[in-house]
Amino acid sequence: MMLEIEKSKLNREKSLLLLDKSLLMYFAFLIVGVVGFVNKFLDVRYLNVMIVLSFGVLAVGLVPYMLTMGKEEKKLNVLIESYRKKNGKRS
Numbered sequence: 001m002m003l004e005i006e007k008s009k010l011n012r013e014k015s016l017l018l019l020d021k022s023l024l025m026y027f028a029f030l031i032v033g034v035v036g037f038v039n040k041f042l043d044v045r046y047l048n049v050m051i052v053l054s055f056g057v058l059a060v061g062l063v064p065y066m067l068t069m070g071k072e073e074k075k076l077n078v079l080i081e082s083y084r085k086k087n088g089k090r091s
Helices: 002-038 044-090
Strands: none
Touching: 002 044
């Protein structure tokens, strides 16, 4: 049971790292787009492309995070229920 919990922690940490990297990339795209637009390196069309790309990067990081968290929550709920049933029979 402890190995299952540790594996769940590792999966959650990997997912969280992916989310952190995607948030970093999201803000990097936004900052580069806004700074480039203010300094006249980018026009409105490229600024819009940068904003859309930033949302794409955010989605790529957020979707796996949410899926992993949901899956791990279900696994942990099953483990908790099996633990309760196991201990409930002994009492």
